[in-house]
Amino acid sequence: MTPSTTTSSPSYRLTRIPWGAIGSYLVMIFFALLYLGPLFMLVNTSLKTMPSFMKDATALATELHFQNFIEAWNKANFPKYLLNSVIYTVAATTIYIITAVFVAFPIARGYIKFSGAVLTLFVIALFLPPALIPQFQLLLNLGLYNNPIGYIMLFIVNPIGIVILVNYIKTVPKELDEAAALDGCGYFRFVWMILIPLIRPALATVIVMHAIGIWNEVIAPTIYLTSKEYYPITRGLIVFQGVYGSNWPTLAAAVLLLTLPMLILFLFLQRYIVSGLTAGAVKG
Amino acid sequence: MSYHFGRGWSKLIPYLLLLPGLLFYFLIALGPSIATAFYSFTDATGIKGAPVHWIGFENYREFLFMGRASVDNLEALKRTLIFSVAVTFIQFGLGLFVALIVNQNLKGSNIFRTIYFMPVILGVVIQGLMWSLFLYPLGGPAAKLLSLLGLRSEFLGGPPAQAFAWVIFIQIWANMGITMMIFLAGLQTIPSELYEAARIDGANTWQLFANVTWPLLTPSVNTNLLLNIIGSLQAWQLFLVLVGYRNGTQVLGYLIYATGFGQTSGSVTSSFRQGYAAAASIVLFLLVLVIGMTVQYYLQRREARILG
Numbered sequence: 317m318t319p320s321t322t323t324s325s326p327s328y329r330l331t332r333i334p335w336g337a338i339g340s341y342l343v344m345i346f347f348a349l350l351y352l353g354p355l356f357m358l359v360n361t362s363l364k365t366m367p368s369f370m371k372d373a374t375a376l377a378t379e380l381h382f383q384n385f386i387e388a389w390n391k392a393n394f395p396k397y398l399l400n401s402v403i404y405t406v407a408a409t410t411i412y413i414i415t416a417v418f419v420a421f422p423i424a425r426g427y428i429k430f431s432g433a434v435l436t437l438f439v440i441a442l443f444l445p446p447a448l449i450p451q452f453q454l455l456l457n458l459g460l461y462n463n464p465i466g467y468i469m470l471f472i473v474n475p476i477g478i479v480i481l482v483n484y485i486k487t488v489p490k491e492l493d494e495a496a497a498l499d500g501c502g503y504f505r506f507v508w509m510i511l512i513p514l515i516r517p518a519l520a521t522v523i524v525m526h527a528i529g530i531w532n533e534v535i536a537p538t539i540y541l542t543s544k545e546y547y548p549i550t551r552g553l554i555v556f557q558g559v560y561g562s563n564w565p566t567l568a569a570a571v572l573l574l575t576l577p578m579l580i581l582f583l584f585l586q587r588y589i590v591s592g593l594t595a596g597a598v599k600g
Numbered sequence: 601m602s603y604h605f606g607r608g609w610s611k612l613i614p615y616l617l618l619l620p621g622l623l624f625y626f627l628i629a630l631g632p633s634i635a636t637a638f639y640s641f642t643d644a645t646g647i648k649g650a651p652v653h654w655i656g657f658e659n660y661r662e663f664l665f666m667g668r669a670s671v672d673n674l675e676a677l678k679r680t681l682i683f684s685v686a687v688t689f690i691q692f693g694l695g696l697f698v699a700l701i702v703n704q705n706l707k708g709s710n711i712f713r714t715i716y717f718m719p720v721i722l723g724v725v726i727q728g729l730m731w732s733l734f735l736y737p738l739g740g741p742a743a744k745l746l747s748l749l750g751l752r753s754e755f756l757g758g759p760p761a762q763a764f765a766w767v768i769f770i771q772i773w774a775n776m777g778i779t780m781m782i783f784l785a786g787l788q789t790i791p792s793e794l795y796e797a798a799r800i801d802g803a804n805t806w807q808l809f810a811n812v813t814w815p816l817l818t819p820s821v822n823t824n825l826l827l828n829i830i831g832s833l834q835a836w837q838l839f840l841v842l843v844g845y846r847n848g849t850q851v852l853g854y855l856i857y858a859t860g861f862g863q864t865s866g867s868v869t870s871s872f873r874q875g876y877a878a879a880a881s882i883v884l885f886l887l888v889l890v891i892g893m894t895v896q897y898y899l900q901r902r903e904a905r906i907l908g
Contacts, residue, residue, distance in 0.1 A: 437625075445885035446636065447629055447636065448636075531723070532722075553726075
């Protein structure tokens with residue numbers, strides 16, 4: 317092994333063969349194959365024609381059959397579904413994060429009475445039964461079944477995000493409040509102009525966690541949206557699978573069209589995504 | 601704490617601005633969550649305006665004790681427990697193992713970390729479709745690997761027990777990254793001086809793990825165990841994408857969805873037995889609560905013993 321693999325670990329001597337490092341790399345590569353294998357298969361399949369897939373599913377694509385992507389884009393009604401997903405995600409996340417900041421700030425500062433109890437109230441939902449059935453009854457009786465507004469309403473609440481924000485706001489010195497107030501800054505303006513820029517890392521974490529949850533949601537659209545024109549992309553893909561299930565090259569292209577933007581986003585926002593999703597995992 | 605932004609009526613501004621968030625929360629989350637218990641005692645359907653009657657414990661009696669369906673229900677309950685135990689322990693073990701390996705800061709380990717976390721952001725639909733393709737029975741990669749050993753399998757289309765095992769595998773594949781990241785965060789809080797001191801005392805790698813890493817990792821061990829248990833008891837979305845509502849593979853979460861909203865996702869029909877589904881939700885909830893609290897109790901006792 318080259319010495320370069322051991323430089324970070326001073327306990328190894330250059331003259332010794334670093335069996336530990338070799339073993340570690342073997343393990344890491346094994347798992348990497350397990351994770352990249354399905355992705356690679358997806359890419360490979362998406363570039364093949366149906367006959368060549370039927371002949372040998374795993375053979376490397378010899379021709380680059382980009383036609384699959386065009387076909388998937390057109391037949392899967394992608395532009396419409398994508399637009400719906402974007403609208404749902406942006407609208408619900410925006411409403412959520414604005415209301416959440418105004419919930420978290422006075423709780424963190426004790427500017428409202430019983431702020432501790434109010435926070436507990438938000439946490440308690442994590443330990444109560446699922447809200448699935450009554451939520452449906454609520455939207456049904458409000459006439460918001462199969463309605464984009466009703467669908468968005470489902471996602472304007474997220475207690476974990478509130479807890480993250482409260483904890484972060486507590487690290488912002490409260491002397492700042494006093495100083496700003498002395499200068500005549502009002503409550504709303506303080507939160508909007510001074511607090512929000514200061515808590516950007518926590519905001520990013522919460523926004524990313526919440527938005528990814530909405531974007532990837534698959535159960536709610538099958539329950540609440542029956543008209544094709546309202547489908548988000550997740551539901552669209554499942555419908556597409558139902559119709560083109562045996563045509564893997566086109567289906568793979570459709571899946572990839574959705575996977576690539578997510579992967580690129582992931583590489584850029586990795587820090588926030590990881591902290592958001594590991595915190596968001598509390599939701600189970 | 602004293603309020604600085606004005607006095608008199610303007611002290612009400614924080615309350616006013618808090619109100620929308622609180623109202624949404626009551627309306628969308630807390631209220632419906634509590635109302636689940638109420639619905640479980642009714643014969644509510646998914647039809648708008650249909651009369652709803654109070655029927656006491658009838659849904660529970662039917663769910664647990666009546667006829668063929670209740671046998672299936674108890675099977676699903678058993679399957680939920682098997683799924684949860686398998687996913688919890690394997691995901692916990694692998695997540696810890698991989699975190700320890702990646703945490704050595706070998707060159708490139710950041711890239712591997714990113715790769716293992718990748719499925720988490722892709723969501724169940726993409727995860728499911730990726731694996732449906734990888735497990736393509738007519739000469740897909742997994743089928744080819746098996747044929748090298750002279751074996752054949754229908755994978756997700758095979759016997760229910762087999763399909764079920766594959767969903768367990770994919771569930772772990774998809775979420776191991778979260779477990780790993782939580783362990784990595786825990787590993788980074790262990791001061792390196794402790795390792796150096798132990799090494800000077802002549803500890804070998806196994807002793808380092810058993811006497812330094814494992815005890816000091818207790819907080820992330822607890823977090824991961826609880827998250828895995830609670831999460832896996834409620835997880836069923838991958839079943840929807842990978843195998844559909846198929847006999848011999850159903851878990852409780854899927855059963856609730858199927859009875860409450862019809863097996864096929866379509867328009868509202870009278871088969872939407874929402875009172876019954878609410879009762880099933882309460883059964884699942886109690887299961888999660890009892891198991892979660894028991895585990896939490898033992899974990900806290902263990903933590904007190906180890907960390908003092």
